[in-house]
Amino acid sequence: MSSPADLPSGLDLSHLMDTAYRQARSGLEEGGIPIGAALFAADGTLLGEGRNRRVQQDDPSAHAETDAFRAAGRQRDYSSTIMVTTLAPCWYCSGLIRQFGIGSVVIGENRSFQGGEDWLADLGVSVTILDDERCTAMMSKFIAANPGLWNEDIGVVDDEGDRA
């Protein structure tokens, strides 16, 4: 187990989370799954932002972190970048963070869902969980109202049949 990396100092994490949260709200307004993410440079410069677009684009690969990563374009070194996401990253997006060596992850909440956050921390990624009540309220309400769509998004097979 590596030592966890440090988050770059002097950043207002709640302010960074605002960007991801706005993305999630936009997704909700579009009829999508309300998860947002943003990739920042170490100095807080926004590199790319995105949101889950499974419903909007009929694209099952468009998880929020992947969408933000894509929006940031080709970067040569991710080690000092920070992935900010409203919800704990699933295994797919955790794999993204590992493969590309993203140094830090800031998570809005992991009450609604737990993914690869412990795995990433064990691998030396800096993981910060803000326990942001806005994020938890938004996600828990969405999941309660749309269990089939939510299960589809995380690859859980059920018989709910309420796929959007």
Added chain:
Amino acid sequence: MSSPADLPSGLDLSHLMDTAYRQARSGLEEGGIPIGAALFAADGTLLGEGRNRRVQQDDPSAHAETDAFRAAGRQRDYSSTIMVTTLAPCWYCSGLIRQFGIGSVVIGENRSFQGGEDWLADLGVSVTILDDERCTAMMSKFIAANPGLWNEDIGVVDDEGDRA
């Protein structure tokens, strides 16, 4: 550790690999990184195929497996599907396979690169490595000629500076 799942029987894996290999060759002809993938149903029906499009689309998230997964559209149950890829899946694409419960992975070769194949097998995914000489020759030649681009694609920071 779960018991590895079984590949659906009666499939010609070399024939399935042909589809992924053709995708990789198309990528090479386009000036891209020659990795191809295809997602099949248990009976061998093609659900989606794709290739690495980092160069072609300036999209760092467009790894071959993700591109094929995207092309297959929204599926409700991946447990009996087969992801066929010319090269061992990186952590990002291994995370995709885990999160969505793709039951089987067929890998052209893992001499040029090792990703999450052992991790997936330990988790109960059926992993088959064909050791396909076409795939190995194509990839090893590409990596030797384009080390910087290849390192960029797998998140390795170097000073080669030959980014395409």
